[in-house]
Every structure is written in structure tokens, then in C-alpha cells.
Amino acid sequence: xxxxxxxxxxxxxxxxxxxxxxxxxxxxxxxxxxxxxxxxxxxxxxxxxxxxxxxxxxxxxxxxxxxxxxxxxxxxxxxxxxxxxxxxxxxxxxxxxxxxxxxxxxxxxxxxxxxxxxxxxxxxxxxxxxxxxxxxxxxxxxxxxxxxxxxxxxxxxxxxxxxxxxxxxxxx
Numbered sequence: 300x301x302x303x304x305x306x307x308x309x310x311x312x313x314x315x316x317x318x319x320x321x322x323x324x325x326x327x328x329x330x331x332x333x334x335x336x337x338x339x340x341x342x343x344x345x346x347x348x349x350x351x352x353x354x355x356x357x358x359x360x361x362x363x364x365x366x367x368x369x370x371x372x373x374x375x376x377x378x379x380x381x382x383x384x385x386x387x388x389x390x391x392x393x394x395x396x397x398x399x400x401x402x403x404x405x406x407x408x409x410x411x412x413x414x415x416x417x418x419x420x421x422x423x424x425x426x427x428x429x430x431x432x433x434x435x436x437x438x439x440x441x442x443x444x445x446x447x448x449x450x451x452x453x454x455x456x457x458x459x460x461x462x463x464x465x466x467x468x469x470x471x
Contacts, residue, residue: 341403342457345411348400349452352393353445354463359386360428364438369431376431384429385469390441391425394418394448401455410451417444 359382363369368379398418401411421444424437452459 341400342407342455344400345397345404345407345452346457346459347462348393348397349448349459350462351464351468352390352397353449353459354461355386355389355393355469356441356445357461358463359383359469360390360441361438364433369433371431380429380431380433382469383433384425387421387425387428387441389464389469390445391418391421394421394444397448404455404457407452407455407457410455411448414444414447414451417447420444 359379363379363383367373368376369383370376373379395418398411398415401407417440420440424433424440427433427437449459
């Protein structure tokens with residue numbers, strides 16, 4: 300019995316050992332299937348990310364702004380501004396992910412490529428929202444970029460539908 304156990308231990312140790320460079324290169328090498336899956340699901344991922352960005356923009360930025368929640372002295376202003384700031388950062392993040400997803404589909408990639416500068420312009424607006432330094436032009440910028448992304452998706456056969464993210468998605 301001791302001989303069997305020692306042989307088993309010796310075999311598992313030998314199997315675990317070996318050349319470390321071979322293991323590292325095997326992990327770093329992407330497979331053809333992962334690339335294929337990414338290409339195949341590019342439109343679906345684009346629609347999901349752009350939909351979440353559109354939903355967050357409408358729910359926590361546009362809607363409260365139109366309701367007057369961002370004006371000085373408004374009831375719940377601080378909370379509305381914090382949520383809007385988080386939504387702004389979330390929107391920027393999801394739009395960047397959507398553009399990255401669009402690269403997997405040639406038609407969608409061409410439709411979304413001109414929007415990169417508009418999406419980059421949203422980068423600092425999340426901070427501006429949290430500080431309460433938001434104006435009509437800032438809200439318009441969010442709406443404009445979201446509408447452009449929706450139009451680009453629709454022209455490429457990937458219609459974007461607004462999806463309101465949960466509060467935990469905003470914070471995470």
C-alpha cells in the first residue's frame with residue numbers, strides 16, 4: 300500500500316513539474332474559438348452595452364435634469380447629482396465597451412467609428428455632474444452621443460433598446 304501511495308505521489312509531482320515557459324506560453328496563446336465567438340456576438344454585446352448606457356443616461360441624467368433636480372435648492376439635489384455622476388461615468392464606460400464590441404463586426408465598426416470623439420468628450424462630464432457644475436450643453440452632449448450611437452447601431456442592423464441598469468451596476 301505504501302509503495303502504491305508513494306508511486307502515485309511521485310507521478311503527480313512529476314506531472315505538475317516541468318518547463319514553466321511552456322505553461323506560460325500555452326496560457327498566453329488565444330484560441331481560434333474565442334476569436335470566432337467574439338466576432339459572432341459583436342452586435343449582441345454592442346446592443347447590450349449601448350442599451351445600458353442609454354438607459355443610465357435617460358434615467359439618472361436627462362430625466363432628473365428635466366424635473367429640475369439639479370437646480371440649487373431643489374429637494375434631493377445632492378443625491379440626484381451623485382447618481383448622475385455615477386451614471387455619467389457608467390455611460391462613458393459602457394459606450395467605450397460598445398465601441399470595442401463594434402470592432403468585431405465590419406458594418407457596425409464603420410458606423411460607430413466616427414463617434415469615438417463624441418464618446419471621449421463625455422469622459423469628464425461624470426465629475427462635472429457630481430460637483431453640480433452641469434448645464435444644458437452638458438445634458439445635450441449626453442443625449443446627442445446616445446442618439447448618435449443608437450442611430451449608428453440601427454443603420455448597421457443592431458437596434459439599441461434602452462435598458463435601465465440597477466443601482467449596483469452603476470456603483471460597480
